Amino acid sequence: MIVSDLHTDDLRDLYRDLILDHARNPRHFGKLARTTHSAEGINPLCGDKLKLYLDVDSDEIIKEAAFEGSGCAISVASASLLTDTVIGLSSIDAMAFFDAVTSQLAGDERGNGKRVDLGKLRALAGVRDYPTRVKCATLAWHALKSALRQDTAPASTE
Amino acid sequence: MIVSDLHTDDLRDLYRDLILDHARNPRHFGKLARTTHSAEGINPLCGDKLKLYLDVDSDEIIKEAAFEGSGCAISVASASLLTDTVIGLSSIDAMAFFDAVTSQLAGDERGNGKRVDLGKLRALAGVRDYPTRVKCATLAWHALKSALRQDTAPASTE
């Protein structure tokens, strides 16, 4: 499969200012005082590696979220945007974002679950044209899914 | 390497009457009453396998020779012709035949040792045009070399 011919300026579509900002100044970077759920995300193909921490209360509301790790601009920005997004959401709503983001990156705008407004997360859309980078953008989201599921099913980043 | 285009009748040059006769009625097939030297010859590529027995006296004269084993017409005939040839020869003269036969089959008529008259062994010349079969024809001769050397050097059919 031949990657379509892109011009250099298209790179701006991948590395939008919002992405670069979140990559350089990741929000919620570090550990939490209280962690109820966590998961590691590893992208074996490129070496990106991060750990996501959640503090979920008894009503299944994500009170706090944070992450640690190292990765490329795309994976760090995506993790940073994730934490910004999910704080305050119920775990069900957070999973709706998981569905929406992964669908967006798979080029499937319909999503496969509850409709959500992606908001800032639309900045990740440029990654779609870079198939090798889609896994970077979804890494944190797979960690989210694993973390939320961890009481019931074994963690998996696939 | 493309084997040269041969017509079916050329097969008669490989399977000469003398070869077929020795293959069907191998001379000196069996064991000896007294064996002073022996060696096994195995052609791992085609499965031919024979054992050569020699009775060499103190003057280094081959008094008796015999062989056992199974193989194709070429290897059996060659072994049979070998025993016919070497009985009565000194081990040095027998080795001269080894040189002459292997040279003939390598397409190198000069030989690389003492000149000998190949006599009946010329019947093996047709094998030269069948590179896959040269090892069949030389198998017994390599066993002869191993057998004669066995007191000094380790046996080898290469």
Add this chain to the structure above:
Amino acid sequence: MTQARQLNAGQTAVAACRSDFPALDQDVNGHHLVYLDSAASAQQPSAVIDAMTRYESHDHANVHRGVHTLSHRATDAYEGARETLRGFINAASTREIVFTSGTTESINLVAQSFCRPNLGPGDKVLITHLEHHANIVPWQLVCEQTGAELLVAPINDKGEIVLDALYALMNDEVRLLAIAHVSNALGTINPIKDIIAEAHAQDIPVLVDGAQGVPHMQVDVSDLDCDFYAFSGHKMFGPTGTGVLYGKEALLDAMPPYKGGGDMILEVSFSGTTFNELPYKFEAGTPNISGVIGLGAAARYLEKIGMQQIESWECELSEYMTQRLSGIEDIRLIGTAAHKAGVQSFLLGDIHPHDLGTILDHQGVAIRTGHHCAMPVMEYFGVPGTARASLALYNNFDDIDRLVEALEKAKEIFA
């Protein structure tokens, strides 16, 4: 005879595929080549050769770890072939498709990674008397390494496994049954589905040596319910140096890696190493990328023709071959099982197989002679070797007529 034959549309379509194979379109020793040695290695269609050439000329780079375009194309093509092979044998997941260098490596992998850590004195590995050396020697080695014992189920004089005897050998000391789908020396198609069910009833996992299965019939590992299925690319019209080990995910998951190196790890440090997920755990180092792409093209080629059409065509050919060969005076057919693939071993009078091979080659007919890497079979039939004609989808009735003519000529020469 050939002309009069009634072929159905599917069979006619398969017969037309011969022209896809460039190697078949040549003269050898002044005669148009008749290739009857596909059980040793099959010829490749242009679709396979071209897929590899195209890859090597335009898309090559190392797989899995590159962000650049060629690496991405190479990875896509390589992993695409994995999905093709998964579908080809109907495995549940690509995690169950491990690429190897061939059947031999696939079997050694199971011997060393599945068996070796779990075998000890008192344990048994069960095989049969009709196995290829590739399905004997790895078990001999691992038995020697662990003190386990190798059990061998007998065959009968048609070349069939004696099922009662096989089943009698199954008990709770048997750690694995390793058995050929189709015998390369005798052509016997073993009733592996039944055998697998019987073994599973006693909790014995089963490895099927499918080297001679996949090229000739529809193989469905999920339906067979085998635990491992091993096969080679070069016997299914793909390139040499490729093969597959199918393994059930739960079994592969529990096995330690076979080789160490790049790609099979998640993390390496001198204090310890974390292995990668399936199937990468078993694919250490740079894989045979172009070969696997060729193998994928071969599977697609076969799927396009249809394995059932192929099977039906080969069945016709095989019956014709048996019939024509049986008509030759002084011939001894070795391997006369009721359920047989297009492989026939034979001896002609007292002509040594090796001589037969030369005489046939002289007439442009390529057969294999010798022990066919199945010495125990030869020993069972009391022969040093056989001549073997083996069919593939590209053979036809003329090929068989040419074989028979050439054999008649051999008889003349040795008359």
Add this chain to the structure above:
Amino acid sequence: MTQARQLNAGQTAVAACRSDFPALDQDVNGHHLVYLDSAASAQQPSAVIDAMTRYESHDHANVHRGVHTLSHRATDAYEGARETLRGFINAASTREIVFTSGTTESINLVAQSFCRPNLGPGDKVLITHLEHHANIVPWQLVCEQTGAELLVAPINDKGEIVLDALYALMNDEVRLLAIAHVSNALGTINPIKDIIAEAHAQDIPVLVDGAQGVPHMQVDVSDLDCDFYAFSGHKMFGPTGTGVLYGKEALLDAMPPYKGGGDMILEVSFSGTTFNELPYKFEAGTPNISGVIGLGAAARYLEKIGMQQIESWECELSEYMTQRLSGIEDIRLIGTAAHKAGVQSFLLGDIHPHDLGTILDHQGVAIRTGHHCAMPVMEYFGVPGTARASLALYNNFDDIDRLVEALEKAKEIFA
């Protein structure tokens, strides 16, 4: 800058070889491809691709056991390649040339067949901190299997092995030293001839991981006096799925086989099996025939150009690359050994290597990014990975200019 350069005739001749490589003649993302990822896998010249296509289209059959013409041609071509490879590295005998699927398999073979039977608690295997995972994990596995210990000689901040420290680790408990000829992550050319002499003085056999050696310099195993030398076809402009293990005959002779199967045996029976002679004892099963033929063609191609010319050309290029890269503001070069091959790892400002890789690919420049299967090296330098540009005979000064331009562009984007 490029224009002004004075090249000698040999260097000019090497530079002209670029057009032999069809994959280099393409646009990627709208720019003419600049391939700087040869350390991961090199491109193949038409001579190699054509040799394989020709073989597959005309001469293919299984090797070693056939009397028919195609089998004979295949065997001749396969064994001819063995002789070519023998000459290419100046081994004493073709018995010392074992064909494998790559460096990784070559090293695993030595770990399992040479080391495993002879290692136990108290024994040591010695490696260095700059090894590729292929020269780490097989030793970790065999140490775990046997209770032996893995010793690691340190490197310094230029990426050179600390020789005194390496020598201090050598003693009579060390059963093998396994060491890279050239580091794939750092480009360091290790003084292996001296190291081998030092190890031999203590009776320690030495395996050299030559994956990055053979493509770039004249390798003479007899002169080096190494005990084993492992390399891959795909890094020396040959096909994937091929490799060589050179081993001294006396050592290979004494080793048990690595895999069981066809071709590696003389005789198989259920009462016992006799192994074949060298090198076949280590080549179980149908080998990668077309791949090995391609590998032979690659060695002949390199011999025709001349390894010394290649080395001299790459040395020019490498110096130019270092000079140009050093001129970029905020660049951090990783691997600055005094004696270096055409491989340069680097980091640019705070741009993650992965992002660099994408930005360069976008401009048609293919580099590798990540840990390069050398995580301990990354850990030593305290980086998660690097960007790496690696050269081969077909690169030129323009390629390096394009790399530098592309890096400047990346800085703009991340400014």
